[in-house]
Amino acid sequence: MSANQNDTNLLEVRGLTKIFGTLTACDHIDLDIARGEIHALLGENGAGKSTLVKMLFGSLEPNSGEIFWNGQAVRISSPGVAKKLGIGMVFQHFSLFEALTAAENIALSLDDGSPISSIAAKARALSFSYGLPLDPESLVGDLSVGERQRIEIIRCLLQTPQLIILDEPTSVLTPQEADKLFETLERLRSEGKSILYISHRLEEVKRICDRATVLRHGKVVGHCNPREETASSLARMMVGNEVQAVVRAPVEGIDKAQPLLEIRNLSRKPATPFSIPLKGINLNVRAGEVIGIAGVAGNGQGEFFESVSGEVLQQDAASVRIRGKDAGGLTITGRRLLGAAFVPEERLGHGAAPRMKLSENLLLSRHATDGKAFVGAGGMVKSAAIYAAAQRIIEAMDVRKSVPDPEAAALSGGNLQKFIVGRELDRRPSVMVVNQPTWGVDAGAAAHIRQALIELSRSGSAVLVISQDLDELFEISDAIAVMHNGELSKPMPIAEATFEKVGLLMGGAEPGHAEHRLETA
C-alpha cells in the first residue's frame, strides 16, 4: 500500500465538468497533483478556477467527471468529506463568522473536542511561528481583510491536511508577510504536503510553484513549469494574448497644480475596542496626480477611507476638503455631489448590493449625481437609461457575465470589481478615492483598472489609491505615503521610493531612521 501510495498522484481529476444554466464553468478539466509539490492554478477571472476548487472541496457537485484521491475514485459530496480525506482550503471570499472571535472561528473547523482556550493558545503559537500574528480573542467583525485571511490560513494549517488549496492567499499580505507565507509553504512541501495555489501574481507563482495548470474559459489550455517561463509568457497563456503593460507618463509641475482633495489634521477616535485611531493625518492630492497609500492590513486604512468617503462624518468640517470646499460634515452623497467618487474595499455588501442587478447597483450609487439622467419627473426611475449606462460600463471595462444584467453576487470577484470601478470612472469624477482597487483581480483586468486610474488623473483629476499591493502602488503612483498605526507618512515621490524604504515605514520605522535600521538589521 505504501509503495503504491508513492507511485500514484495524491489527487487526479479526470474530465470534471460543471454547468450553470447555459454557462459551462468547467469543461472536462484534467488535473494531477503529485505528493510534495506546489501546483499553481492560473487563469483569468471567470476561467473556472474557483468553480474547480469548490468541486474539489465539496462545496459544489460536478455534473460529470471523476476525482481520484490516492488512486481511489472518491465522491466529495460535502466539505466535511473533503476534510476527512485531508483536503484543506483557504477561501478567497472568506468563510468566517463575524460575530465570533478568531479562536471560535478556528475551533469550528477543527473536529477534535479540544476546549476553545487551548485552541486559542495553539492558534497564537502557530500564528507567530508562521509570522502571521493573530489575537485569538479579537472579534472577526472588527478585523481587516488581511487579518481575516490570516485566520483562514491558520485555521487550515491547524487541520494538518495533505492537500491545501489556497485561493489568492497573498493578495492582502505585505511583501514581508508573503515571504513568511512562502517559507511556510516550502516547509509544508518539505513535509510531503501538496499545495494547490491559485494566484494572479505571476512573479510569486514563478518563485514558489513547481508546476502550473492554466485554465481559460473553463478549459485547460496548458501545463508548464513556471520556473522556465517568464511572467509575460505566463500571462499570455492565461489571457490568450499579450497583457498591456501599464504606462505612466511623468507629470510636470505638479506642485503648482491645485489640490482637489485636502486632508487637514484628520483625527478619529477608535470606533470599537479593536479599531485603530487616526492621528492627525495631513495629505494633499493635486489635480493630475495619483497618490498611493501603502500599509500593512489593519493600520487604519479602513478607518481613513471611511472618514474620507463620508461613511463616518468628521467633527471638524475642514478636516476633509473636496475641490476647495469643506466636506467633513457631508455624507457620501454630499461628497459625491462635490465631484468625488469612492470605491470601498469590500465588493459585496459594501461596494455593491449582492442581490441586486448591476443596473440597480448603478442607480444606487449615482441617483444623486446623475439624477437628471437616471430619475425622471416625480421620482420615476428611467430604467432604459440606467440599463444603457450599465451596458456602457460593462463594455468599457470588459465585464464577463452569463446574462445581460446579472445580480452583483453572480459575478466573479474580479469582474464585479471591474464593474464597480467602471461605475465610478464613468462619471469622470474630479476626485477618486479607491481602497484596494485590484484585490483578487487577474493580471489583464488589473492592468486595465490601473491604466484607467492613471488616465483619469492625467485628464486632470486627483486620484488616491489605498492598497496593500506594493507592485501596484509602484506601478501607478506619482508619490507613495505609508500608513502605520493610524499615522500617515509624508508622500515620497516615486523617483525616490524603493521597496526597502516603503517596507520599513510599513513596519513602523521613523522616516529619518530608515537607513540606520537597515544597517543594524
Added chain:
Amino acid sequence: MDITVNILLTIATAATPLLIAAIGELVVERSGVLNLGVEGMMIMGAVGGFGASYLTGSPWIGLLAAIAMGAVFSLLFAVMTLSLATNQVATGLSLTLLGLGLSGMMGTRFVGQPGERLPNLDIPGLTSIPVIGRLLFGQDPIFYISIALTAAVMWFLFKTRTGLTLRSIGDSHTSAHALGIHVIRYRYLAVIFGGACAGLAGGHLSLVYTPQWVENMSAGRGWIALALVVFASWRPWRVLAGAYIFGAVWIGQLHAQAFGIPVPSQFLSSLPYLATVVVLVLISRNKRLTMMNTPASLGQPFVPDR
C-alpha cells in the same frame, strides 16, 4: 407576609410560560431561523396537554403530550421553511393562525370540563419553612423546569462546541456550509426544540395556570415571548429578566386595578409591555454586545449551492 409570598408565587406563575417559550425561540433564532408560530405552537401544546390529561386522568401524561404536540407542530414549520425553503415570516404567521383554529376545533369537547392541576412540589420539612419554603420548594414542577432550562441553554450556547456551531450557523449559514456543517440538520433540531418549549409553555397554561381548556387561552403570550427574545438581544439571562419583569408588572397592575387606583385601566394593562421594553432597551445599550449577539442570517432561507 403571606400576601407577599402569594404575590411572588403568582409572578413566577405568570412569568414561567413566557420564559419557556422565549428560551425555546431564542435557540431557534440563534440558529438563524425566525419562527413566528410560537403562539400557534403554544396553544397546540395547551390543548394537547389538557386533552391528554383529561382523557388519561394524569396531568403528567398531559405534560408530555403538550411537549410532543408543540414539537410535532413545529416540524411542519421546519419541513416548509428548511426543506422547501419557504418564506419564514409567512410560514410562521400561518402556523399561528393554523394553531389557533385547529386547537379550537380539537378542544370543543373539553370546553367547560374540569381539569386536574399538576401538583406543587411538597418536600416535607423544607416546603414548610416560613416564607422561602414555599418560594423555593413549593412551586409547580414546570417552574423548576423553566429555571433549569434557562441555565442549560446558557451553558449549551456559550460553553459547548455544539452551541458554538449553532451560533455560527445563525451568524452565516453560507460560511457554516463551507466548513462542512450540516446547516439544515442543526436548524431542524433547533426548530423542534423551540416547538417543544412552546408546547411545554402551553401545557403550563392548561395544566398549572388555569387548569382547564379555554379557546385562545394563550392570549398573545407567544407574541410577548417573541418580543422578549429580540429585546433581550438573544441572551438567555436577559430573557429571564424580561419574563419576570413582565410577570411582576402584570401582577402588580392587576392588584392596582383591584384596589381601584384612579388611573385608566387601559394604561395599567399596557404597563407590563412598556416596562419590559424600557428595561430591556436600557440594558442593551451596548451596541457591540448587540452586534455580537444578533444572528446575522436570521430569517434568510438557506439553499445550499450545488
